[in-house]
Amino acid sequence: MSAQPAAPPAAEPMTHREVLESLSGLLLVLFVAMISGTIVSVALPQIIGALNGSQSQYTWVVTASLLASTASTPIWGKLADLFNKKLLLQISIVIFMIGSLACGFAQNTGQVIAFRALQGLGMGALQILAQVIIAAMISPKERGRYNGYLGAVIAVATVGGPLLGGLIADVSWLGWRWCFFIAVPFTIAAFVLLAKTLHLPTVRRPDVSIDYWGATLIAVGVSVLLIWVTFVGDSFAWASWQTAAMAGGGVLLLAAATWVESRVREPIVPLHVIRRRTPALAIVASLSVGMAMFGGAVFLGQYFQIGRGYGPTSAGLLTIPMMLGVLVSSTISGRMVSASGRTKPYILTGLVVLLAGFAGLATIDHATPMVLVSAYMLAVGVGVGMSMQNLVLVIQNTVPLSEIGAASGAVTFFRSLGGTVGVSVLGAVLANRVATGIAEGLAKAGIPVHGTGAAAGGLNLAAMPEPVKAIVRAAYGDATGHIFLVSAAITAVGLVAAAFLKPARLRDSLDLPASPAEDQTPAAV
Template structure:
């Protein structure tokens, strides 16, 4: 009897003070997840060089964490609908902390790739669970204002991360391993802060059903296709039995995943949500944003260090324009969305600016003015900041509170999938283009070394001076080609956003129950 009065109080809206107290821990969680990627990104050329890794391994150090994060995101989102959200967050923090330590102690690129995959499990959980908890506390319309804080924290992490990573990599008494160790104190602080500030009702359900088969099939299908993208054109031809086996196998696995998702009681990717027009269009647009977010961070750092010859700290400073664009555009557009209740105009403007930034970056080479490169990066940052969180709001506005975890997990899954595929595809394009350019450069210089041998290792400092210049020019010139592909995908995202229906964000936490559905339930109960 005593439990009955608790339900209304649990449903009461939280005060702004309570929300901000809880947000402090959630924002630190997001900061931890974001900074782990940005600290490493600018130091990655030096890390792979120190471990004598190749361009393919460089790509897979990033892809491994993105793939694990992508595949696990829907599961974490579904678990958040079934279990205690606070406990799940704390478990994710522990996973992330242990894997970060393991990455710091890696002795070769194989170990680093494996530990980064484990770290991706924690990263995916932290990012989606923070969004789910915020959605459970704040209505969609008010969420735009708080998403501004979210965007600001993410921008601080993305601006400060490269600078911190560059400083660590350039400091002899620290070394690149501290790019991973640095996350540990943040995770400890986040764990303690959440224990004190986050208080959510505990969900206790006996009819728990988790779609492990669907999640496994999705992960396997995506993994097979990404492995194919990495090796096609180098290890085997585009038209070969390996291509047929990998592409055919990946498509079959994903088709089986779709079949499983359509039949299970609790799918990790709710097809009834993603089949609707607006969520489907928002997901398609998110693929483009995902490619912008991950592709830009990964390959621009490499461009500045290998293609232009700057050190890690300088490379971090040179990426600031993109992060500044994210910071200001996400904060300002978030407040304007809360004021107007409209998301589509900001998403459209953001994607147009994003496309313009990609188009500009597609023209760069190893001699392009840094002023122009900075302007193009600023445009990409503004586009990401205006569109990323607002696309999440589009989906969250269309589903009831009981499905907010699965719906948020779905759009985060597809956005991360876009980033994962983007990094793999762009990395493969970059590797092939670089190999061709190095071969041509060596032939012109009369140096009897094949392009694959010269460009196999990213330890540029160990190369002879004439070869070093050829390799730098090859990377600088090839970077523009990968952003031309990004611009093409940006066009698809813009077209998808243009067909979104104009909608006003709701003020309530939950959707009102349809009258027809309530009547059907009443009739069913009497029967």
């Protein structure tokens, strides 16, 4: 990679006041991106029910935005290394706002899914660019404290999202469409605030090269595999030509993407970074955290409403233990990381607690005491809060400032990929278990399957007779534990990967003093 000219303003770190002024705008941007996902999670049963959607469509309303966000994250990260970061951030805010408005005006589930993909494109940009810009302003050691703020904002958005979404869905004169419209004033406020407060030097490179082929192959390959996961076992058998075509085709596309990434000058996913031991292990651990973040938020809201019979507002309130765990643990662990310069102890502790939380959630059914469910959710929240941002910090600590965007994009890409694959896989498992549970329940009750709307996975409970509604609720409640058993298994893999991370102290400088050899970090502890 050719050397880029040093910009004089970057030589001196920003003052604490300058950092806080810019950070306020960045945190608002991150809040907007995160709340857009969680505000919909509790209202989704009502949205899909109102539009007469199915369980598969329920999953794809979430997956569409995650997929677009995942596929575009490394592209935005690379663009941040090549172009003006502030301009890119402003463009992403506009994309996100257009997607939010379009979702609010959607007339069927197909339109919601399509516009959620557009919204996800902006979400991916906002999440990665906020992290990249913070990394360009603050050294890794000091960044631990600010990453604590970052985690706190994510937690507040995650706490406030379900609550706000539930309230909006319950207010008749607002309705679920305002779950999308509500993001618009936040995006406008963030745009104005950043225009006034964010001032970064622009480094212009004459040899800019963007890997469009790699980006396209990654996006298409991941999409094909997720579509296969969604429909296999339902629309077609595991051993079928469709499986061979879609699974094999997806793997070939990703193999081609890997080949392209190893040949181009400016790869979207920097293989020379993720081949190193520390980034590779951190990425594996990030996959499990991604599944925890997205899978928990998406399916617990559905469990409370459909499986337990709570309304949207109550379902939002019931998710508070998990979000409180994220808020407290991310803030405290962020400060402790900055004070000690170490990350591995907090990542390991977080993943152990996360595994325990998922193991507990794997035991729930439609009659589990809510005290137990809350305790398990609290453990999941604590685990996510201690590990999520620290895994990004581990990778940022191993690369020079010129590669911070691509490296941050890579770890965020794989974390989002974990969430995307997790939602698809868990959704497919849930749909299968629910369909089986409903069919068995209807058969035992002597109710004919045809005409109930339940056997196909319909979520419009209001249109079902009371006996059928009770069977559907029990099926959803009993099936939810199975998906968290899968999550626990994947978290165990992440824990093993984190155990092999090489302990290292976070550096005090913004940039590495020289191009290091593989995994050459400051003194190990």
